[in-house]
Amino acid sequence: MTLKDLGWNEYFADRFEPLRHKGYVPARIVRGEKNYFRVCTGDQELTARFAGKLRHRADGRSALPVVGDWVAVKVQGNQGRAVIQDVLDRRTSFARNLPGRRKSSGRERIEQQVIAANVDLVLIVSGLDRDFNLRRIERYLTLVAGSGSAAAIILNKADLCDDPQYYARQVETIAPEIPIYVFTARDVDQLKPLYALFSAGKTVALLGSSGVGKSTILNGLLGEQRQKIGEVSDAVGKGRHTTSHRELFVLPQGGILMDNPGMRELHLWGDTEHLEESFADIEELALQCRFSDCAHRSEPDCAVRAALDEGRLSQGRLANYQKLKNELGRLKQRR
Ligand SMILES: Nc1nc2c(ncn2[C@@H]2O[C@H](COP(=O)(O)OP(=O)(O)OP(=O)(O)O)[C@@H](O)[C@H]2O)c(=O)[nH]1
Ligand SMILES: [Mg+2]
Ligand SMILES: [Zn+2]
Known part of the structure; x- marks a missing residue:
């Protein structure tokens, strides 16, 4: 794999140039775990933490690295470890508000939580079972509008719905400019129209509630069962948060796809x-x-x-x- 396969381009190369002399190498964050990241430098994947100075310099969480970020890392020996020294300017970033209350005063507090960086296209996935909700799709579209990424809408689980086109028409009324795909992801042949959305170096992200079939779509496009799929009973139609981390996958046909955990709360930031x-x-x-x-x-x-x-x-x-x-x-x- 090369950095280009992962989405590296002139924009990031320009921003990395001043850091090169420090002995850092460029890498992309391909997976986020609770206490560490996995980064890919092209030829190797490393376990990485971020340098403490990033936290101190950072005014708020938004400046800390997230999955999809391009970073400058210092590789440590040959034990598969690295330290993230700098985060290169993002081209796009998808953020939500993480509201809470101040411990001291109990007053409302806002916090920007960047969920993913450098995504070119967000696929907003809904299930045509009980998940379907136009108002939620409008909320997602507003968030994506603030991120700098493009959007497309997927209505999955057409097999569980009597009239999928009825829902597609409803979505069309609220998003006339946005491409809409209706299919049954369990049948991989039906995913073919999505291929046109991918090209080498382009990053696409799957977003939507838990259980709508994001990981099923990813596995279908990868042509192998890489991500665990939820065991949701069709009768209830409720997801159980099968995917617990964000991760980038390079597709065999070119392009990068990010799988995400289902999102419950989606407060706007923008x-x-x-x-x-x-x-x-x-x-x-x-x-x-x-x-x-x-x-x-x-x-x-x-x-x-x-x-x-x-x-x-x-x-x-x-x-x-x-x-x-x-x-x-x-x-x-x-x-
Ligand atoms: N009937 C039907 N079931 C589907 C379809 N696509 C996915 N499923 C099922 O829906 C359930 C959830 O699928 P996942 O791919 O795990 O959903 P997810 O969006 O990744 O869920 P989280 O990882 O929890 O966010 C699984 O049981 C899938 O087999 C479909 O097109 N039709
Ligand atoms: Mg999943
Ligand atoms: Zn008026």
């Missing part, structure tokens, strides 16, 4: 501007409201309410838009 991408229809309507600060409630000449009354916009989508906008607005205030 800016209200990102809604322009995920809710372009509402944002465009809002430009035609009489008042520029229209809240689309009872104001006169409200284009958004008009669309709602005429059935061009659903109540559920508008309510979710307002909810996500509030969430991002509160985040902005706290930052």
Whole structure:
């Protein structure tokens, strides 16, 4: 394997250049465990920790390395170990808010948690069993809009659904610009349309709730059972968090695929501007409201309410838009 197979390119080479003379080598973080990482330098895979100075220099968690990051490592002897000395600037980063409370005051606290770095395309996976939820897909799309990555939507487990196309049409109404794939991942032949999404050096990530079939898709594309698959009873349709870490896999046909654990909580991190991408229809309507600060409630000449009354916009989508906008607005205030 070469660094290029792992996604290395001029962007990262430029950023690594000033570090080369220190005797560091470039590597990509291919797997995250609780207390260490696995990094790949092209010809070898090493167990790596990050240097303490990274933690001290880092203002908040976001600057610490995550899976997908390109890093400068110092290889230690030949025992398969390395120390991460620096994290190269990310091209994209997928982050969520990890809200909590301050121990001292009990006041609400926000924290950016970067989940994955340098992903070019996020595959948002839903199951067409009980998992399907348009509002959650809108939330994912808003998060991806803030990450710098592109998005595609996968509706898996078509075999468990009477009318998969009905759901595909629903998704189309909320994401007209985004490619949608509907299939049964258990049948590997049905994964073929996904091949077009991959090319050498491009990083694609699978995101979605637990049990939707992310690892099944990965294994299908790898052509082997590398990741453990959950034993979910079809009747219940609930996942049990089979995958517990993030990991990158290089596909035989070229391209890199990141498998992720199912995500339960998905609080937004980002800016209200990102809604322009995920809710372009509402944002465009809002430009035609009489008042520029229209809240689309009872104001006169409200284009958004008009669309709602005429059935061009659903109540559920508008309510979710307002909810996500509030969430991002509160985040902005706290930052
Ligand atoms: N009926 C049906 N079952 C599927 C399909 N794809 C995956 N499954 C099943 O769904 C269950 C969960 O699949 P996984 O691939 O482990 O799901 P995951 O998204 O990786 O789950 P986590 O690792 O917990 O996040 C397994 O029992 C799979 O066999 C499908 O297309 N149809
Ligand atoms: Mg999994
Ligand atoms: Zn309005």
